[in-house]
Amino acid sequence: MKNFIRLSTGLMVAVMLTGLWPRTAVAVTDEEFKALQDQMQKQGQQIQELQKGREDDQKEIQHLKQQLGDTQATTVETQKKVEQTQKTAADAAAAVAKVQPVGPVPSEEAAAQRNFLITGGMDVLYQKHESGDGSFFLNHFNPILLFRATDKVLAEGSLEMSVQDDGTAEVNLEYAQIDYLFNDYVTFIAGRFVLPIGVVREKIDAAWINKLPVLPLPEADDTALFAENDIGVQARGAFHVCDPVTLTYALFVGNGPGDTGANNMPTFNGGASANGKPNGGGRLALFYPWEAHDDIELGVSGQTGPYSPDGKQSFSVFAVDAALHLSQNFEARGEFIQTWQENTGLPTTDREGWWTQAAYKLAGLNLEWPIINNVEAVVRVGEEHQQGGHVYEYDLGLNYHITNTLIIKGAYSFFQSNLHNFVNPDGDTLDLNKNAFTLQAVYGF
Amino acid sequence: MNRFNSSRMFRVGAGLAVVAAIAYAVASVALARDAEPRPKKKLTGEQLYAINCNRCHAERYATERTDAQWKTVMIHMRTRAQIPAEDAKAILKYLQENN
Numbered sequence: 001m002k003n004f005i006r007l008s009t010g011l012m013v014a015v016m017l018t019g020l021w022p023r024t025a026v027a028v029t030d031e032e033f034k035a036l037q038d039q040m041q042k043q044g045q046q047i048q049e050l051q052k053g054r055e056d057d058q059k060e061i062q063h064l065k066q067q068l069g070d071t072q073a074t075t076v077e078t079q080k081k082v083e084q085t086q087k088t089a090a091d092a093a094a095a096v097a098k099v100q101p102v103g104p105v106p107s108e109e110a111a112a113q114r115n116f117l118i119t120g121g122m123d124v125l126y127q128k129h130e131s132g133d134g135s136f137f138l139n140h141f142n143p144i145l146l147f148r149a150t151d152k153v154l155a156e157g158s159l160e161m162s163v164q165d166d167g168t169a170e171v172n173l174e175y176a177q178i179d180y181l182f183n184d185y186v187t188f189i190a191g192r193f194v195l196p197i198g199v200v201r202e203k204i205d206a207a208w209i210n211k212l213p214v215l216p217l218p219e220a221d222d223t224a225l226f227a228e229n230d231i232g233v234q235a236r237g238a239f240h241v242c243d244p245v246t247l248t249y250a251l252f253v254g255n256g257p258g259d260t261g262a263n264n265m266p267t268f269n270g271g272a273s274a275n276g277k278p279n280g281g282g283r284l285a286l287f288y289p290w291e292a293h294d295d296i297e298l299g300v301s302g303q304t305g306p307y308s309p310d311g312k313q314s315f316s317v318f319a320v321d322a323a324l325h326l327s328q329n330f331e332a333r334g335e336f337i338q339t340w341q342e343n344t345g346l347p348t349t350d351r352e353g354w355w356t357q358a359a360y361k362l363a364g365l366n367l368e369w370p371i372i373n374n375v376e377a378v379v380r381v382g383e384e385h386q387q388g389g390h391v392y393e394y395d396l397g398l399n400y401h402i403t404n405t406l407i408i409k410g411a412y413s414f415f416q417s418n419l420h421n422f423v424n425p426d427g428d429t430l431d432l433n434k435n436a437f438t439l440q441a442v443y444g445f
Numbered sequence: 446m447n448r449f450n451s452s453r454m455f456r457v458g459a460g461l462a463v464v465a466a467i468a469y470a471v472a473s474v475a476l477a478r479d480a481e482p483r484p485k486k487k488l489t490g491e492q493l494y495a496i497n498c499n500r501c502h503a504e505r506y507a508t509e510r511t512d513a514q515w516k517t518v519m520i521h522m523r524t525r526a527q528i529p530a531e532d533a534k535a536i537l538k539y540l541q542e543n544n
Contacts, residue, residue: 115513148517156521179520184530187523202525209502238527244488244496248527285527292495325500404503444502 120144120158121405123207123442130435138163139440140207142174152181175229189234189252192270196236196250196283197301198319198335201228208444211331211359211376212397213409214436217384218337218353222424223391223432225339225351225384226303226317227268230254230279244289248299251282256305257315262423264349264387266307266315266341279305281317297323313342329364333357355382355393361401374401378411391417391432405444412437490539493532501526507543515540 120143128134141161148154157176164170177191194201200219204210218225232254241247256279257266281303289295304316317339324332334356341349357380363373378397383390397411417432424430488496498504510518515537523533 113513115517117510117514117517119518144521146517146521148513148520151516151520154517154520154524179524181520181523181530189524203501206502236524236527238529240529240531246527246529250527287500289496289500292492293499295496295500297500323500328499401503404505 114150115146115148117146117148118143119146119445121206121208121442121444123213123440125213125438125440127436127438132434134437142206154179185237185239187236189236190232192229192231193234193252194229195227195254195281195303196234196252197226197281197303197317198283198337199297199299199321199323199333200335204333206444207440207442208405208407211357211378211399211409212380212395212411213438213440213442214395214411214413216335216353216355216357216380217382217391217393218335218355221426222422222428222430223353223384223386224268224425225337225353227257227266227270229270230256231270231272232278241286246287248285248287249282250301251280253278253280255279256303257307259307259309262425262427264341264343265425268425275306275309275311277306277311279303279307281305283319285321293325293328295323295325297321307341308344313344314340315342316340327364329361331359349387351384351386353382353384355380357381359399371400375399376401386419386422389417389419389422389432391415391419391422407442409440409442410438411440488532488535490535490537490542494536494539497526497528497532497536498522507540510540510544512541512544515544 122141123139124136125139126134126136139162142158144156144158146154146156155178158174160172160174162170173192175192175194177189177193180188182188194205196202198219200216205215205219207213214220217223219228230252232252234250234252236248236250238246238248255271255273256277257268258271258274259267261267281301283299283301285297285299287295287297299321300319301321302316302318304314307313307315317337319335319337321335322333324330334354336352336354338350338352341351343349357378359376359378361373361376365372367373376399378395378399380393380395380397383392392415394414395411397409399410400408402408413436415432415435419430419432422430422432495504507515519533519537519540522528523530528536
């Protein structure tokens with residue numbers, strides 16, 4: 001600032017001495033002197049304005065410097081905060097790592113591709129008993145619901161819907177269970193499951209699989225010797241004992257049958273335990289396929305446990321089953337079932353039943369007749385001994401396979417029995433000594 | 446009750462005898478075939494499908510279901526029909542490759 005004033009004053013003096021002074025010396029009028037004075041005043045004002053502008057600039061520079069200092073201070077503080085946050089996050093991660101369980105719960109569901117599927121079957125039949133009126137029946141609409149939660153977990157259930165004689169619809173829960181594939185050799189099941197006794201209930205009960213429109217006596221609704229299902233847990237699986245022979249097993253614990261039902265039989269409703277004591281049982285079988293479509297299977301199965309309210313009387317089942325396939329066209333099956341029912345103050349009630357069945361697809365004759373090639377002939381022989389009587393059954397059937405799962409089945413069943421007033425599990429009184437003609441349309445989907 | 450009358454015992458015995466005779470005949474044929482030395486070969490998924498599925502029901506077409514559906518069905522059938530795990534996996538692969 002001082003330098004600037006000195007410079008300005010010096011200039012003014014120099015101007016006066018070099019420029020103005022000689023002219024004045026020559027001749028300076030008052031007007032010229034006044035003009036010069038005005039000019040000097042203007043220059044002085046301009047100098048002052050410049051000084052003021054410079055001062056303002058200095059102030060602005062100071063202000064900006066202060067702002068820059070503040071910003072730098074804020075940046076440093078923010079950086080400190082970031083470092084502090086990073087440290088806190090690292091400490092938290094280390095703490096989380098320390099509290100992780102030793103064996104974390106598996107979470108396969110996170111990566112699972114879930115799938116829901118409805119399969120099953122349905123059948124409609126026309127049945128006419130000897131000396132009775134024939135009628136159509138919506139026998140079963142049987143959807144099976146499959147929900148795959150993971151590659152190891154399947155929730156499945158089967159609804160059995162039918163129309164009763166009075167027109168009302170009935171729905172039964174045939175089974176509802178969770179399957180867990182524990183490993184290659186064991187599958188655990190929990191829920192209401194079909195009992196692994198014999199093979200009919202588990203494997204050939206579906207109408208589109210059963211070769212005849214009626215079930216064998218020991219598993220038929222009216223003359224069943226043991227329960228269809230139970231609530232409990234089960235372990236089952238299969239493995240090759242020597243290639244290609246397979247050993248299959250099923251072991252279960254369940255509530256067991258209930259208190260005495262119709263015909264002095266236990267109730268087979270598969271509900272709650274009658275006495276708090278579990279039933280147990282299972283099936284063991286060998287399956288030997290020596291070629292595709294050529295195989296034999298032999299199995300033994302059973303169940304035992306208390307059924308009375310006090311838990312002192314037991315109900316037991318023993319079954320032997322066999323199946324044989326020779327080519328795609330011939331199948332033979334058979335079962336023998338024995339039951340023992342203890343009674344309070346009375347001898348044990350024994351019941352038994354057996355059946356054998358053979359089926360042959362006429363395609364095996366190589367007649368090259370399209371209609372004949374789709375026909376299958378079936379014959380079944382069996383009998384059952386109930387308390388107070390017996391029933392013998394002889395069935396002749398013909399099946400026409402429209403597709404692999406759409407079948408028309410016709411059968412004539414000869415029954416010989418001294419049980420003319422037999423009370424079935426539903427409490428209905430039946431004459432079992434009546435032949436029957438049955439025509440059935442069945443579809444598996 | 447006449448549980449132990451000779452007629453019934455005869456019928457039960459006859460039935461079991463028929464089953465035993467068939468089993469014996471089949472086993473004899475099978476053993477006779479096995480007596481001939483044959484190279485042991487691993488069964489294909491298609492063969493295992495025919496062996497395990499046809500023993501109970503008519504075979505279903507592979508094209509009837511998608512890959513995901515077959516996977517669901519195979520868990521159901523492996524459990525219900527007690528198919529060995531390695532066979533079930535080979536059958537599933539066959540079905541998924543041919544649907």
